[in-house]
Amino acid sequence: MFTQTIERICYSILVLLVLSANGQNVTPQLSISPRDITVLIDETQFAYLNVESGTVNENFTLTFTKQHPELVDISPSYVDIYPDGQKDFMICIVGKSPGHLEITSNATSRDIRTNHIFLRVTVANSRPLIVLSEVVGWIYFVAWSVSFYPQIYINFKRKSVVGLNFDFLALNIVGFFMYFLFNAGLFWNKYIQEEYFARYPQGLNPVLVNDVVFALHAMVATIVTIVQCYFYERAEQRVSNIARIILGVFAICVVIFAILGGTTVIHWLDFLYYCSYIKLTITLIKYIPQAVMNYRRKSTVGWSIGNILLDFTGGILSMLQMLLNGYNYDDWNSIFGDPTKFGLGLFSVLFDILFMVQHYGLYRDAEYVEIDGDDNPQVIVDQEQHRSEI
Structure with a gap:
């Protein structure tokens, strides 16, 4: 009796594995490229939809939906896909009015996921x-x-x-460090990238390689300037107490945000956004100490x-x-x-x-x-x- 029970369990597991494997094989594999298109008014650009052979076992229709219908014409607006039918389709995009839009897709079968079948279109004058x-x-x-x-x-x-005002330098190095942290995190960290695309499935990574290079270069150049302050004549200049308090507040905020991120209260992506807000705040105030210093010294x-x-x-x-x-x-x-x-x-x-x-x-x-x-x-x-x- 015990042996028969074990055999039934093993047989059930085997059936589930076979069904799962079969389900993966018959799931239609669709792709579209390029996903980012720039088109002029009255100009035509093309995207190409591919259906992988051997992955379609039922008829379905894929319909394209324009976010802003007045900006472009799309032809065809839908495609019918059959198990033994056409596998490659050319989609024509004609610019009508300048702007940005997304073209998404929907399938008549609920078993087909189309969240990766979309186009980002920019129409230019x-x-x-x-x-x-x-x-x-x-x-x-x-x-x-x-x-x-x-x-x-x-x-x-x-x-x-x-x-050269030391408050300006102190604020600058913290600002560029926050900026570099934001750019490096979104550019290199796969986990944070996954968080970003989970939040914005059809978005583009806002950080490019030149953003990372600029932030790193700015941080290094500011550090070089700070090092000069230790070796060259500086008279009685120092970082003011007001600047120390401001930087202390920023430091406390960063520690709190990091703790919240580490305890999953907030996402690490949000932590980076908060760092970028600190950078924006510093940009607003960092020039004030130098302007005041120039005024006092005339x-x-x-x-x-x-x-x-x-x-x-x-x-x-x-x-x-x-x-x-x-x-x-x-x-x-x-x-x-x-x-x-x-x-x-x-x-x-x-x-x-x-x-x-x-x-x-x-x-x-x-x-x-x-x-x-x-x-x-x-x-x-x-x-x-x-x-x-x-």
């Missing part, structure tokens, strides 16, 4: 504007990347960091205007790219509907203008007297001489 936008993007990427070196060079040439000696000019160039071109894309794709909502990125770029540019006014206008002919801890005059620096050295 002009291809030259696409190229111009890419060129502008690379120019401001280079401008922002190079912008760190004038300050490093000035410090090296003067063998002094007097005039001088910009020691603060590289080359850094500001390159940052200004990068900020202007960044906003120009957003405006070009807004017109080309009729996507003004990305600017005015969610103004964070555009607003931060504009905020930085306004501070750059303030620094240029201080350097070339307000304190153009100023002479700055460096003093030691006993308020004794130490050295007189001519603003015009400083300008010629930059």
Whole structure:
């Protein structure tokens, strides 16, 4: 009796395994490529749907649904798939109006999963504007990347960091570390990528390799500048108590977010988003200490205007790219509907203008007297001489 029971159990398990294997074999294997298409108005682009041979055992219809029907025409709008029928289909996409949309699919059979059968389509007014936008993007990427070196060079040439605000450096290194953490996590960590695509199944990873490289380079360049502060003349400069408190609050927030992520209260993806919010906050406040310091000293000696000019160039071109894309794709909502990125770029540019006014206008002919801890005059620096050295 016991032996017969064991045999029945083994037979049942074997049947389940066979059924499971058969179920996997007959599940239709569908694929579509490319998933990302850029098309001009009245232009036609193509996507290709493939049904793997031997995986279809029933008739079904696959229907395509446009997120914004007015932007494109799609032909055919549906395909009929049979076990012994056509296995490759060409899908025609014709641009009608600029914008972004997704084309999803649905099958008449509930056994068929179609969540991976979709297209992301961008309809543009002009291809030259696409190229111009890419060129502008690379120019401001280079401008922002190079912008760190004038300050490093000035410090090296003067063998002094007097005039460079330490609060600015402290906020900058924390901001770029948070930015690098966000980019590196989304770019390299497979677990976080899975969380992202589970939340946005039809989304694109927002982090590209140049984002990671820029964040790492900015962090390293800032560290080099901080190291200079330990070896060159710095007078009585130090990180202020206000900056220490702000950084302490950020540190506590990061620790709390990490604990919440480690205890699965929040996803690690959310942890990275919170880190990016810290970076955004730092971008809003990091220029204030340097601007105040210039005002109190009535001088910009020691603060590289080359850094500001390159940052200004990068900020202007960044906003120009957003405006070009807004017109080309009729996507003004990305600017005015969610103004964070555009607003931060504009905020930085306004501070750059303030620094240029201080350097070339307000304190153009100023002479700055460096003093030691006993308020004794130490050295007189001519603003015009400083300008010629930059």
